[in-house]
Amino acid sequence: MLRDFAKRIGYESPVEVYLSRIESLLLSDYKISRRAIAILLLQEDKEILDIVKEKEKERIDLISEVIGEAKGHFHEPLAYIIGLCRQKEVSRICGSVMTFKEVRKISFREHLSRIMMNPFTGAPILLAVLYYGLYKFVGTFGAGVLVNFLENKVFGDYVNPFMINFVNSVIPFKLLQDLLVGEYGIITLGFRYAFAIILPIVATFFFAFAVVEDTGYLPRLAMLVDRLFKKIGLSGRAVIPLVLGFGCDTMATMVTRTLPTKRERIIATLLLALAIPCSAQMGVILALLEGRPLGLLVWLGAIFFVFLIVGFLASKIMPGELPSFYMEIPPLRFPQFSNIVRKTLSRLNWYFWEILPLFLLASILIWLGQITGIFSFLVTILEYPIRWIGLPSEAAVAFLFGFFRRDYGAAGLYDLKKAGLLSGNQLVIGCITLTLFLPCVAQLLMNVKERGIRMGIAMSVFILFFSFSVGYLVNFVLTLLGVSL
Amino acid sequence: MLSERAEEILEALWIQMEDQGKKPLDLGPSRDDPAIDELVKLGYIRKDVGHIHLLEKGKSRAAGCVRRHRLAERLLVDVFDVKKKIIDEVSCKFEHLLHEGLEDSVCAMLGHPTVCPHGKIIPAGKCCAAKEDRRLLKFMSPLSDMKVKEKGKIAYLQAKESSKMQKLISIGAIPGTTITLLQRFPSYVFQIGQSHFAVDKELASSIYVRLL
Numbered sequence: 001m002l003r004d005f006a007k008r009i010g011y012e013s014p015v016e017v018y019l020s021r022i023e024s025l026l027l028s029d030y031k032i033s034r035r036a037i038a039i040l041l042l043q044e045d046k047e048i049l050d051i052v053k054e055k056e057k058e059r060i061d062l063i064s065e066v067i068g069e070a071k072g073h074f075h076e077p078l079a080y081i082i083g084l085c086r087q088k089e090v091s092r093i094c095g096s097v098m099t100f101k102e103v104r105k106i107s108f109r110e111h112l113s114r115i116m117m118n119p120f121t122g123a124p125i126l127l128a129v130l131y132y133g134l135y136k137f138v139g140t141f142g143a144g145v146l147v148n149f150l151e152n153k154v155f156g157d158y159v160n161p162f163m164i165n166f167v168n169s170v171i172p173f174k175l176l177q178d179l180l181v182g183e184y185g186i187i188t189l190g191f192r193y194a195f196a197i198i199l200p201i202v203a204t205f206f207f208a209f210a211v212v213e214d215t216g217y218l219p220r221l222a223m224l225v226d227r228l229f230k231k232i233g234l235s236g237r238a239v240i241p242l243v244l245g246f247g248c249d250t251m252a253t254m255v256t257r258t259l260p261t262k263r264e265r266i267i268a269t270l271l272l273a274l275a276i277p278c279s280a281q282m283g284v285i286l287a288l289l290e291g292r293p294l295g296l297l298v299w300l301g302a303i304f305f306v307f308l309i310v311g312f313l314a315s316k317i318m319p320g321e322l323p324s325f326y327m328e329i330p331p332l333r334f335p336q337f338s339n340i341v342r343k344t345l346s347r348l349n350w351y352f353w354e355i356l357p358l359f360l361l362a363s364i365l366i367w368l369g370q371i372t373g374i375f376s377f378l379v380t381i382l383e384y385p386i387r388w389i390g391l392p393s394e395a396a397v398a399f400l401f402g403f404f405r406r407d408y409g410a411a412g413l414y415d416l417k418k419a420g421l422l423s424g425n426q427l428v429i430g431c432i433t434l435t436l437f438l439p440c441v442a443q444l445l446m447n448v449k450e451r452g453i454r455m456g457i458a459m460s461v462f463i464l465f466f467s468f469s470v471g472y473l474v475n476f477v478l479t480l481l482g483v484s485l
Numbered sequence: 486m487l488s489e490r491a492e493e494i495l496e497a498l499w500i501q502m503e504d505q506g507k508k509p510l511d512l513g514p515s516r517d518d519p520a521i522d523e524l525v526k527l528g529y530i531r532k533d534v535g536h537i538h539l540l541e542k543g544k545s546r547a548a549g550c551v552r553r554h555r556l557a558e559r560l561l562v563d564v565f566d567v568k569k570k571i572i573d574e575v576s577c578k579f580e581h582l583l584h585e586g587l588e589d590s591v592c593a594m595l596g597h598p599t600v601c602p603h604g605k606i607i608p609a610g611k612c613c614a615a616k617e618d619r620r621l622l623k624f625m626s627p628l629s630d631m632k633v634k635e636k637g638k639i640a641y642l643q644a645k646e647s648s649k650m651q652k653l654i655s656i657g658a659i660p661g662t663t664i665t666l667l668q669r670f671p672s673y674v675f676q677i678g679q680s681h682f683a684v685d686k687e688l689a690s691s692i693y694v695r696l697l
Contacts, residue, residue, distance in 0.1 A: 044647065075569075075604050077647040083654035087662065100679075119671050223672040223683035230685065236672065325685040326652050329674060 008035075011085045015078075018042060018070040025063050028055040042070055043079040109332050116220045117329075126221065133208040134246055134279075142204030143283035150196035163187050179367050190363035194356050198248070201279045203348055205247035210343040214335035218243075219327050226325045232308060233267045233315025234259075235323035241268055245276035250358070250443045251351055252276070253450055263320035269451055270314060273439040274463055275307035285431050288414055295428040295485040302432045302474055310466075358442035362404050365441065375400065389433060389471035390479075391426050392416070398430075403438050424485040425478050433471035438463055487546075489581050490520035495529065495547040496554060498539040503605070509536035548608040549588075554580040555601035556591050562602045563595060563625050563640055563695065569602055596626035596693055600643050626696060628666060628673060629689035636665045637694035644691040656682050658692055 011019065022038040030037050030051070040048040041063065053060050074081050115121045164181045171177055181188045212218060218240060226236030238259055245252035249272045256268045277285065289296045369375040382396040398412025413430050416422050422430065438444065438460055448456030478485070487495075501510050512521075512535055521537065524530045529543025539547060557576040561567040567575060583591060589612035592598075597613045600606055625640060639660050644650045657677050658664070667681065668674035673689035675682055 043651075075602065077650055079647060079651045079654060080642065083659055084661075087657070087659040114668075117668060117674065219683065223674065225671075226683070226685055227671045235685070236683070324649060324652065324688055325672065325683070326656055326688055327683050328656065329681040329683055331681075 009086060009089045011082065014073050015042070015070070015081060015085070018066055018073075021066050022063055025059045025066070026052070026056060027059070030055075039082065041067060043082055044077075113220065113329075113332050116217065116332075117223060119224060122220070122224050126224070129212060129217065133212060134205075137208050138201065138204045138247070138279050139283055139286065142201045143279055146200035146204065147197050150200055151192065155192045155196045160188050160192065175371065178371075179364070182367070184363055184366040184370065186360055186363045186367075189366070190360045194352070194359045197280060198355070198359070199348075199352070201283075202248055202251075202351060203344065205279055206344045206347050206351075207340065209244065209247065210340040210347075211335050214333065214340060214343075216330045216332050219329050222325075222327055223329065230323065230325075231315070232271070232311025233318060233323070234264055234311070235325040237323075237325065237327065238264060238268050242271065242276060245272045245278065246282070247279050248351075248355075249273065249276060249278045249439055250355060250446045253443060253446045254354065256450065261321050261323060263318050264323050266451060266455065267311060267314045267318060269447060270459055270462075271307060271311055273443060273447060273459055274310060274436055274466070275303055277303070277435045278440075281435065284414060285435065288417060288427060288431055292424060292427070292485060295424055295431075298428050298474075298485060299431050299435070302470065303435055306436060306470060355442060358445055361445070362441045366404055385468045389429055389468055390475040391430055392421050394421060395430060399434065399437060402434055402440075403444075404441050425475070425483070428485050429471050429475050429478075432474055433467050436463065436467035436470055438467070488520055488523060490518065491523050492550045492581065493577075494518070494520055494524060494537070495539075495543060496550045498530065498537065498543075499547040499551045502539060507539075509533075509538045511536060549610075550580070552608045552610060553583045553588055555605060555607040556580075556588065556595065556598075557583055558601045558603070559595050559598050559607070560591055563598075563693075572602065594624045596623070596630060598625070598643070598693065602641075623696060626694055627690045628664070628675065628692040628694055629686055631666045631694060631696075633666055633669055635696065636663065637696040638662065639664050640693045640695040642691055643693060644688075649688065649691060653684075653688060653692065656680075656684075658682075663697075664692070664694055 010016070019035060019038045019042065022041055023034045026034045026037055037048060037052065041052060044067075052063065056063060070078060116125055160181070167181045167187070168177055171180070178185060180186055183189070221243075222236035222239045224236075225239050229236055229238055238256075241252045241255040241258065244255050252272050253269055256265045256272070259265045259268060285299070286296075289299060366375075369378075378400055379396045382399055383393040386396045386399065387393055394416060395413065398416065401412055413422070413427070413434065417427060439447070444456065444460060447459060451459070498510055501508060521530070521532060524537075524543065525532050527543075529540060529546055531538045531540055554576060557579040558572050561572050561576055561579065562569065589610055592610055592612050597609075598607055599609070599613075626635075626637075631637070639658060639662050641660055642650055642653050642658065644653070653659075657680070662677055665676045666673065667676055672683045672685060675684075675689075
């Protein structure tokens with residue numbers, strides 16, 4: 001039915017001639033009209049060209065010839081000519097049915113929008129969004145209240161004891177018992193981690209993100225940071241995956257798919273792996289540095305500095321097209337609650353099924369590492385760089401586990417702090433190194449999946465050496481200046 | 486002062502160099518043109534049997550001639566709205582009137598364009614590097630040089646890569662549409678129709694606007 005109403009846009013006569021010539025050469029089935037394919041070919045759409053090359057093997061030379069002829073006919077690129085024709089048609093249709101009232105007064109909405117886009121007033125607004133959205137709502141409420149309830153009450157008091165009893169009474173082998181319900185078991189660690197820690201944190205994060213997204217704030221933020229991001233080889237658009245990284249780096253790495261060039265995707269992946277702490281990790285680090293505002297400042301400064309310097313260097317080294325930034329700035333809107341809930345749920349659903357297997361895999365790896373003795377071997381090796389950056393060798397365990405659960409590494413440091421084994425300086429250095437240190441195993445797997453095995457491994461090796469070097473450097477500078485935090 | 490004929494020979498040599506790299510120009514029937522001797526005497530070109538070569542000394546002079554020709558084309562198309570098909574004839578006469586001083590004023594008035602209506606590069610003049618902004622009679626400007634709240638109609642898009650051009654087309658920045666600059670820093674924000682867009686400096690400098 002719809003087809004009967006579809007109306008063709010008439011293009012300038014030479015364009016129409018080339019279109020019909022190309023159409024007559026397209027003999028395969030494309031599921032969409034040949035005219036549409038022909039128009040895309042004239043606009044030099046690479047994907048369509050590849051499909052046509054595949055399907056019209058004998059005629060592709062003739063088709064390319066027609067495209068070449070068409071290109072020669074105009075001074076401007078064909079996409080431009082076609083765009084012009086369409087614009088004319090749009091103006092004709094709109095002009096006959098729409099009228100606009102001249103609005104003189106600037107609305108409240110417009111005022112707010114301008115305040116957000118002004119660099120001087122925009123920065124405090126960004127800080128407020130981060131503080132209430134990320135720190136208060138996700139950090140305190142999600143990672144604090146909700147995690148506490150789910151982990152200690154639901155899993156600690158009910159699920160885990162029940163499952164441990166059940167498994168131990170059904171399966172008689174110690175090894176399998178450990179795999180399922182041991183200290184790092186699939187159920188006791190894998191599932192608990194996914195449901196009691198990741199789920200509430202990510203759910204609150206997605207909720208906050210959806211609110212911010214639906215107001216139309218993100219394009220305004222992108223436009224504010226574009227100039228800065230150009231210096232690190234990214235465009236303002238990259239602000240979306242990077243902000244998501246504060247929720248979960250693994251998911252954010254997946255979202256780098258939305259960046260237009262390979263170069264941007266690689267740089268963003270590296271920065272996410274290195275310098276963006278996820279919400280779980282940030283929660284523990286904030287707890288570690290509690291009551292040490294100066295230490296927190298040094299940590300923040302060091303991470304921010306690393307973010308900029310590594311991005312800057314990566315943008316100098318990486319070849320490829322420089323990013324360009326263009327984005328629509330939609331009007332500010334008051335978000336609709338039902339939309340936000342729907343968005344949050346569908347994202348959670350998607351995220352969970354992508355991530356859950358990775359956590360279960362991590363449990364199995366820890367189990368394997370434990371029974372084969374690889375772990376104790378790795379811990380002995382790690383003790384060297386740990387002492388090198390001025391930390392007690394007990395911290396090695398925390399670092400190794402940090403790889404399997406980023407926040408768990410930080411939690412390991414927390415135990416050391418409680419035992420009174422760490423000075424203020426050591427605490428800050430530990431936090432800096434651990435933030436930069438290898439991403440969690442889930443993120444490593446995602447890096448390999450998204451960027452390929454070579455790039456994934458290369459990044460990990462770089463991060464391994466780089467994080468300890470920065471730790472060493474900070475320790476060196478603090479000692480040299482005689483500062484104790 | 487060079488004769489008009491000599492200027493045209495220099496232009497032909499420059500275009501030859503642009504299109505095919507450094508190659509001598511075949512003189513054909515005009516081998517006894519007095520303008521050639523004029524150029525040889527000045528040390529701008531070298532002549533051997535049937536061919537002339539552009540010498541280093543003549544290059545900047547040739548660039549100047551080509552610049553004036555293409556500026557004249559821009560002026561005719563952008564300001565006087567002359568149809569592209571006939572600009573060749575008219576601009577050939579017009580260019581000789583654009584002599585030093587006048588040339589830079591026209592360049593500034595057109596917003597220091599970098600390509601002619603045929604998409605060929607306009608050699609940059611001193612005024613382009615200095616970006617001196619003589620506010621007198623400013624007719625055209627790239628979006629990146631406009632003031633906040635300034636309004637105009639998009640005249641043409643100029644981008645080296647067609648991918649950039651496509652980005653602009655996709656957001657509706659198409660010749661003939663009215664555009665208002667809303668903000669310059671940290672990114673360029675402009676209004677087209679009822680929509681607002683943000684672009685970086687590079688994209689903003691490829692939108693040429695006829696100021697209203």
